[in-house]
């Protein structure tokens with residue numbers, strides 16, 4: 001008999017979570033104005049709001065915390081982090097920052113100017129925000145396959161080389177500070193970029209004199225997909241693949257809350273000493289001295305250890321197989337999800353799931369609230385609330401896809417939890433014909449409304 005798959009770790013410390021009754025949840029979500037961000041975490045049984053900073057650290061990471069050196073300058077912990085980044089990604093220069101968006105803020109302060117264009121594969125919200133804040137423009141060059149939830153392309157995060165070359169041809173190179181490769185492509189559903197595409201982007205960029213930035217939040221998950229899906233990489237280790245990937249990067253910005261498996265932290269990697277030196281000034285202004293940049297010594301130590309663990313095959317296999325386990329269960333139940341299943345989350349196609357709810361009534365949000373009511377599970381809306389209003393007309397923007405994202409924290413839940421999530425969604429799916437109405441807005445902020453919006457049920 002073939003042995004089944006099991007997690008590559010065992011549990012040393014646990015945190016109690018509490019189930020609640022449907023009556024309790026109805027009261028709590030009403031008080032939260034039907035916005036899942038407004039719920040106390042104690043009111044949530046299984047929290048899939050995000051995989052950012054929500055993972056479980058290992059015994060070795062906690063041990064490293066105790067050895068943290070809190071010296072202001074030149075701390076041992078800083079050097080541990082420097083060594084880990086050099087060994088794993090190959091960068092000679094780096095700056096610690098308090099999280100990923102802070103890394104963007106510091107690096108873009110050096111590189112991005114008004115009137116610039118920054119091509120990339122579905123820039124992450126904060127990346128786009130930091131580009132647009134500087135009155136530059138983000139141009140999405142993701143392949144078209146990424147926007148079809150049923151297309152089984154193995155590397156849906158890829159950049160379309162033709163679209164990229166179009167951008168390079170139509171703008172002078174002085175106006176293009178870099179191209180961003182987001183690994184994995186978060187916005188397109190945690191979809192990976194192939195090594196072949198990384199190489200093609202780097203070669204084209206070199207030809208046109210444009211630098212390459214890796215938005216690296218889930219670089220290790222990306223390497224796992226290269227190993228398991230791309231010809232020629234089967235027998236390489238994750239660490240070998242990661243080193244090869246970073247041969248093609250000039251810079252990296254990292255949200256360590258993802259693949260470095262820490263609760264807070266980030267960094268910038270540089271190959272270019274001159275840019276590093278310029279960025280040091282901004283780091284000192286915005287983040288902290290260049291050898292701590294907003295991080296405690298203990299956190300830098302945990303990050304160094306997390307980078308090493310996060311690039312081990314057994315850990316990644318456990319992680320990505322758990323996400324796939326949930327996705328496959330949903331597919332088995334006939335529930336419409338984005339395919340192939342990505343690295344960090346399962347995306348439920350809310351329009352197909354709740355076909356009778358009108359788009360003006362926030363379909364994915366309606367599904368998110370319903371899943372919470374069903375079982376105390378908290379996902380996040382990737383739909384009309386997130387897409388916000390057109391800045392000029394102030395009309396709602398209706399995206400093609402209304403998705404409910406179920407992000408799986410690292411090493412945190414078991415497959416029994418995945419079974420509960422799948423069963424809860426199945427129950428909602430089975431009563432989809434009865435769900436005809438959604439929500440209307442009572443109050444919203446002028447930008448980024450989804451975090452704080454207040455809603456009312458339409459009867």
Ligand SMILES: *Cc1c(COP(=O)(O)O)cnc(C)c1O
Pocket residue numbers: 052099100101102124126127182183186215217218254255256257258265266
């Ligand atoms: C999370 C994330 C960021 C921003 O990082 P924070 O640590 O949340 O500031 C940037 N890019 C991608 C792809 C991310 O997933």
